[in-house]
Amino acid sequence: MTSTPIADLWPTLSGGADTRPEAAYRLLQAAVESFAERGFHATTTRDIATAAGMSPAALYIHYQSKAALLAEISQAGHAATLTLVRAAAGGPEEPAERMRRLVEEFTAWHARARMVGRVVNYELHALPEDAYAVVAALRLDIEREVSALIEAGVAAGVFQVSEVRTAARAVTSLGIDVSRWYTERSSETPEELGRRYGELVLRMLGARV
Amino acid sequence: MTSTPIADLWPTLSGGADTRPEAAYRLLQAAVESFAERGFHATTTRDIATAAGMSPAALYIHYQSKAALLAEISQAGHAATLTLVRAAAGGPEEPAERMRRLVEEFTAWHARARMVGRVVNYELHALPEDAYAVVAALRLDIEREVSALIEAGVAAGVFQVSEVRTAARAVTSLGIDVSRWYTERSSETPEELGRRYGELVLRMLGARV
DNA sequence: CTGCTGACTAAGCGCTTGCTCAGCATGGTG
């Protein structure tokens, strides 16, 4: 169905030496797809278990609750995104080049892993309070990385923006919204889309390109 | 709670000579807020009815079903957005000025009517099939208006974009996503945000500003 | 007054939900 989306987020699983049974991974994958397509509340535990080839009761051997599944997806998804953003923003290149790479990878990720992206960005309200707190902190970190990079560009004289926070919002906003509208039938590959969005963002920030 | 969001969308109601009872309007308002905050499936008919000051059964005097409420909100919201887009895109000014106005108003609308905006953009999957078809056609019209305006700008030599469809996606995407993140506690007013986004989009499209 | 209408409620029906639990097959270990 979705090419290779969630294995990237739980590398210990796709690796090899992991203690978690393969059934837990199948449940996770089924939950991602169901949450993304129907939403958390419209998804039943029977949906998830059936898609993973098990009875509803088996779900509770691997996860405490339906909400715990959502929490795991959301936290892993946010952590992966933050890692990606940090890697691009903290590179050795000059600010414009770092921003281009950040947007390219941020955008491509939201297209490639759009199922996870939807859960991550549009099911926040269904998270239990403690899981939400963890995730909110990660989101703040992401926004701060982007803001800091824009500020670096402004300081270096390569970006011209009147309000850094608004510009940072616009940059992350463009990438996040990709997971809403991108489909497998889209004419552009995730990487193509990333390159084009990178171009658009640099111009938006006032960089000469 | 939300300033003046949904009255604008059902002007016959806020006008005066409307046959629809005021109770139906209260239910609509309660549904918008509940769908926006919790999502369609997490909202119960008891939630809506209680918020409107009525018993659950009263809902069914004014609307056929919970889904019919969603359909009415979604169709009216999309129709209002298309009207706004058409008015800006079809103006007498030159393309860059029309685009600026379009983005300003599209963005401000998604900030001001963010509750309606969330229902309109993030609860599509819960629509009954026939209502979805109507709404999908409206969405296509909106995208086409934006694409045509970009093409006009390219033809006039004021915009430089390599892929019109990708650029159109980016423009609408920026506005739609506002309804996801904007809150009453945001530091910018909807109009300020609109002006700043208008500036960013013109630069993104390669217009000299 | 009578007779009728339209907005509304209290009660609850049939069904689905998230989740539990007793029990079963399997396979490694003494």
Add this chain to the structure above:
DNA sequence: CACCATGCTGAGCAAGCGCTTAGTCAGCAG
């Protein structure tokens, strides 16, 4: 062989869901 931990199932419980039903009541025409 016995023993037991592990992974799982079939059956089902309590709660809550969308929606219906029977009936109440204010308002109004005659």
